[in-house]
Amino acid sequence: AQSVTQLDSHVSVSEGTPVLLRCNYSSSYSPSLFWYVQHPNKGLQLLLKYTSAATLVKGINGFEAEFKKSETSFHLTKPSAHMSDAAEYFCVVSGWQGGKLIFGQGTELSVKP
């Protein structure tokens, strides 16, 4: 069975400093992995996805993530946080034959001025 664990429920950074949101996955097959972001009162927006091509994936708003099979990780990073990055971030794995998505618990990112 597939599962996703986000290692931090809350991360707080200062504006202009790097962001690291950690995600580990468990899967019995080659997974597709996603990061979604949710701003208050908004839908879940796709940041980036990994689908067995390049292991370093670049997404919107300067975010990127690296798929590391040996560590079963898919951590999300950004070199310099912006106030507008404050939101909830979800690491997600796709079901075996596509279709349903399996979500991690979410990480709330706070950005201090």
Place this chain on the structure above:
Amino acid sequence: EPEVTQTPSHQVTQMGQEVILRCVPISNHLYFYWYRQILGQKVEFLVSFYNNEISEKSEIFDDQFSVERPDGSNFTLKIRSTKLEDSAMYFCASSGNRDSGETQYFGPGTRLLVL
């Protein structure tokens, strides 16, 4: 940019009442989904729908729940007799196909409160 819309944004109902949550998926998408998030818990898959029938459902999606595409644009989730534990945020999503790497586009959610 096309987006998934959901109505209402908030719904308060009494236990035992029926509720219908509405979604308008992206117009050329063929696969539709409902997820829910109980406060403080993970987002959970409920059901997927394609070609006017359910293609997959979770254990949560019991006989209390039903889905329908009543016309060419709407996709609805009905809860027949609501329980307190149905209180949650319900998200609708749609995608162009159901491949493993296909992006699902989510609506803003409907917050359901059952009293």
